[in-house]
Amino acid sequence: MLIDCLCNVILKSVVKELAILHMDYNILVRDALKLKPEAQRRLYDHFAPAMLGVCFRYTKSIDDAEDVLQDGFVKVFKYLHQYKSEGELGGWIRKIMVNTALNFLKTNKRYQNDLIYNEMALHPVSNDDPQIRLQAKELSELIRQLPTGYQTIFNLHAVEGYSHVEIGSMLGITDGTSRSQYSRARSLLIEWVKKISSQEQHEHYGRK
Amino acid sequence: MSTMEENKFEKQVRQKMGELKLNPSEPVWENVKKRIEKRRTKKWELFIFFLLFVLLLSGAYLLFNNSGELTPSSHKIANHIKKQPGDSASNKDRVFEETNKANDLLFERKNVSKPQAVANNNKEIIKPVSRNIAKKIITTRQSKSRIIVAISNPQTDIAESLVKPGEELESKQVIDATVNSNIKIEVTSSIKEVTSSIKNDDARIDSVDKNVSANNDISKELAKPKDTVAFKEGKKSENHLSKNKWNIGILISAGISHIGNQFLGLGYTPTDYSRDQLNNGSTGGGVIITNPSKVKNSVGYITGIFLEKNISSKTKISFGINYKVFSTSNLVGPKNDSADTYKAINASGPVNATASYYNHFRFIEFPVCLSMQLTKNKSFPLFWNLGISLTQMISSDALQFDPYKGEYFKRNSFFNKTQLGLSTGVSASFFNRQKFPVTFGPYFYYSVSSLSNTGLYDKKHLVCFGLEGRIKISK
Numbered sequence: 001m002l003i004d005c006l007c008n009v010i011l012k013s014v015v016k017e018l019a020i021l022h023m024d025y026n027i028l029v030r031d032a033l034k035l036k037p038e039a040q041r042r043l044y045d046h047f048a049p050a051m052l053g054v055c056f057r058y059t060k061s062i063d064d065a066e067d068v069l070q071d072g073f074v075k076v077f078k079y080l081h082q083y084k085s086e087g088e089l090g091g092w093i094r095k096i097m098v099n100t101a102l103n104f105l106k107t108n109k110r111y112q113n114d115l116i117y118n119e120m121a122l123h124p125v126s127n128d129d130p131q132i133r134l135q136a137k138e139l140s141e142l143i144r145q146l147p148t149g150y151q152t153i154f155n156l157h158a159v160e161g162y163s164h165v166e167i168g169s170m171l172g173i174t175d176g177t178s179r180s181q182y183s184r185a186r187s188l189l190i191e192w193v194k195k196i197s198s199q200e201q202h203e204h205y206g207r208k
Numbered sequence: 209m210s211t212m213e214e215n216k217f218e219k220q221v222r223q224k225m226g227e228l229k230l231n232p233s234e235p236v237w238e239n240v241k242k243r244i245e246k247r248r249t250k251k252w253e254l255f256i257f258f259l260l261f262v263l264l265l266s267g268a269y270l271l272f273n274n275s276g277e278l279t280p281s282s283h284k285i286a287n288h289i290k291k292q293p294g295d296s297a298s299n300k301d302r303v304f305e306e307t308n309k310a311n312d313l314l315f316e317r318k319n320v321s322k323p324q325a326v327a328n329n330n331k332e333i334i335k336p337v338s339r340n341i342a343k344k345i346i347t348t349r350q351s352k353s354r355i356i357v358a359i360s361n362p363q364t365d366i367a368e369s370l371v372k373p374g375e376e377l378e379s380k381q382v383i384d385a386t387v388n389s390n391i392k393i394e395v396t397s398s399i400k401e402v403t404s405s406i407k408n409d410d411a412r413i414d415s416v417d418k419n420v421s422a423n424n425d426i427s428k429e430l431a432k433p434k435d436t437v438a439f440k441e442g443k444k445s446e447n448h449l450s451k452n453k454w455n456i457g458i459l460i461s462a463g464i465s466h467i468g469n470q471f472l473g474l475g476y477t478p479t480d481y482s483r484d485q486l487n488n489g490s491t492g493g494g495v496i497i498t499n500p501s502k503v504k505n506s507v508g509y510i511t512g513i514f515l516e517k518n519i520s521s522k523t524k525i526s527f528g529i530n531y532k533v534f535s536t537s538n539l540v541g542p543k544n545d546s547a548d549t550y551k552a553i554n555a556s557g558p559v560n561a562t563a564s565y566y567n568h569f570r571f572i573e574f575p576v577c578l579s580m581q582l583t584k585n586k587s588f589p590l591f592w593n594l595g596i597s598l599t600q601m602i603s604s605d606a607l608q609f610d611p612y613k614g615e616y617f618k619r620n621s622f623f624n625k626t627q628l629g630l631s632t633g634v635s636a637s638f639f640n641r642q643k644f645p646v647t648f649g650p651y652f653y654y655s656v657s658s659l660s661n662t663g664l665y666d667k668k669h670l671v672c673f674g675l676e677g678r679i680k681i682s683k
Binding site for chain 1: 215216217220221224231232233237241243244542548612613615617
């Protein structure tokens with residue numbers, strides 16, 4: 001009897017999760033365009049956690065990340081009529097968040113001085129591919145430790161998948177600068193990942 | 209991209225970052241909600257404001273249009289006449305009843321249609337000079353015939369005069385009636401006496417026939433002076449009509465728009481951020497200050513509708529609602545696609561190409577304009593126009609400038625949305641006797657309010673030189 005009840009509860013929650021995962025975004029968008037508050041809230045609730053993750057990667061504090069998220073969602077609702085239903089809604093919102101984050105970095109005085117992209121000698125991309133044993137949050141914290149210029153280019157290239165030419169036109173720099181800055185950022189990050197991994201290994205052996 | 213895809217590291221990073229989810233604090237949604245609702249409220253406010261303005265204009269239009277009928281003053285004059293000895297309202301009614309009876313009899317005996325009989329009976333007596341001008345009614349009475357001559361002007365007055373038989377055939381009677389304590393009405397009437405005694409129905413018909421023939425002769429004699437007087441009266445009342453009537457029209461204007469920060473916006477000094485920094489004493493830190501390119505003039509145009517009215521013989525007033533677009537241009541570097549910003553042409557770093565960017569300022573304008581006639585020439589009058597207008601910015605794609613980054617960006621919150629403007633110009637009137645008269649001439653507009661209190665347009669005013677055309681679509 002108890003097992004049956006437990007199974008029912010689990011089944012219901014799984015069905016609910018699946019329903020949310022496969023929710024019809026078109027209906028949600030249509031209702032949000034009709035300015036229905038509950039649809040707007042549902043849209044926000046569904047995408048906000050992932051989008052805050054995006055904003056978090058581009059900024060240095062959670063407050064700034066929330067500011068970007070707020071501006072980004074205002075833009076999402078403002079330009080929702082421009083969303084074409086054939087594309088993925090999540091991808092469209094993510095693009096808006098990235099653009100909003102870049103704008104934020106450019107206009108915010110705390111970040112402006114760090115966003116100077118100096119032309120550097122081309123640094124070869126190492127073939128070093130260490131295994132990342134860190135949690136998503138820990139890795140994102142490491143990315144945020146990078147200088148703002150490196151952090152931005154690393155996010156745009158490694159995570160968002162933009163080419164260096166695209167990054168060059170987005171940030172007003174040459175693709176060569178983007179390439180060299182990315183290479184430096186990657187090396188730094190691998191170094192830190194290795195360091196943390198070895199520290200953890202030492203602690204592990206110590207405990208043994 | 210291919211190199212990246214080959215590396216496991218990037219794949220792992222992408223996968224890990226895809227898993228990153230953080231729950232935002234509740235105030236974030238509250239702020240988003242507030243900002244969405246604020247935008248919605250702003251739209252509604254603008255719509256309601258526009259609706260109220262249109263209602264106000266329509267109400268004013270109807271009010272001034274209806275006031276032309278002036279029925280209360282007609283009543284006053286009628287009362288004034290009633291008070292004259294020997295006359296009463298019942299007398300007047302009887303006269304009209306008997307006229308109708310006579311017309312009915314004519315209709316029966318002569319086998320003609322009633323309207324025709326009425327027309328024949330009163331053909332020469334009721335002679336409208338123009339649609340809205342004088343109307344004259346002459347009618348007969350059983351024992352003694354009387355002539356009722358009414359020169360009625362629908363705008364101002366109705367006067368009636370009853371004359372007994374035996375009075376002189378032609379007389380000029382001037383009735384001064386004070387309407388609304390100030391309006392003096394001059395009624396000039398020519399009166400003819402027709403004497404005929406109608407004892408029975410047959411005799412009545414004969415009498416009416418005689419009256420008709422007699423009236424024909426008399427009318428011929430009186431045609432010239434009567435018509436002249438009536439024509440003059442008619443012309444006077446027509447002028448009066450057009451003076452009080454609201455005319456609707458459309459306005460089209462195009463010119464060169466610019467921004468200025470000197471007297472009447474006639475001069476422009478570009479913003480020098482490096483000088484500002486020196487003045488503020490904050491040049492340290494190795495920060496490079498970039499100045500924006502010069503803002504140049506561009507095209508401006510206005511289109512709208514207006515209501516115009518003569519307030520005196522040589523002065524007109526008009527109200528309207530316009531859609532106005534002013535623009536300026538400046539040279540910018542390449543666009544940063546993702547960020548919707550433009551690099552400055554003299555910014556540090558490589559700038560491959562420059563292009564002209566056109567900054568548009570779109571407004572809804574509510575102008576009031578006074579036009580004063582300068583020349584006496586009626587066929588080709590020249591007017592001096594003076595206007596004041598309240599404008600509301602509805603949108604803009606104008607660029608602001610960040611001197612630290614050397615970049616142009618968009619920020620409409622910098623602008624003063626509501627502005628007060630002054631305009632002046634000279635216009636000549638064409639096709640005055642045609643269906644659609646046109647006024648055309650040069651004008652100058654100056655926005656008294658500054659466009660912005662910060663940024664690239666700080667303390668700068670919009671100005672426009674152009675040509676303005678107004679076409680009246682109701683005359």
